[in-house]
Amino acid sequence: MDDAEHWSVGMRCPCGFGDTIELLVAAEAKPRWDVTIDEAHRPTIHPSVRRQKGCRTHFWIRRRRVHWCK
Known part of the structure; x- marks a missing residue:
């Protein structure tokens, strides 16, 4: 990301x-x-993304790839 806020x-x-x-x-x-x-x-993206609503999915994004958590 650049220096912009x-x-x-x-x-x-x-x-x-x-x-x-x-x-x-x-x-x-x-x-x-x-x-x-x-x-x-x-x-x-760090830390992982864990959705509490909707699909309730849990995953990491590393180097543009989605890594699913069990």
């Missing part, structure tokens, strides 16, 4: 139902996620 990132849930997920990345937010972009422009 970002407060959230959004994406479609990878479960396939098409819900939009918004993750807070602002330093003062709780819960809060970190997003890093590698040299090939692939995002990594």
Whole structure:
């Protein structure tokens, strides 16, 4: 990410139902996620994403790939 102030990132849930997920990345937010972009422009999100509503899916995104939690 660049030096601009970002407060959230959004994406479609990878479960396939098409819900939009918004993750807070602002330093003062709780819960809060970190997003890093590698040299090939692939995002990594930390910590994992666990949906409490809807599909209730749980996953990591590392280098643009979804890694499902059991």
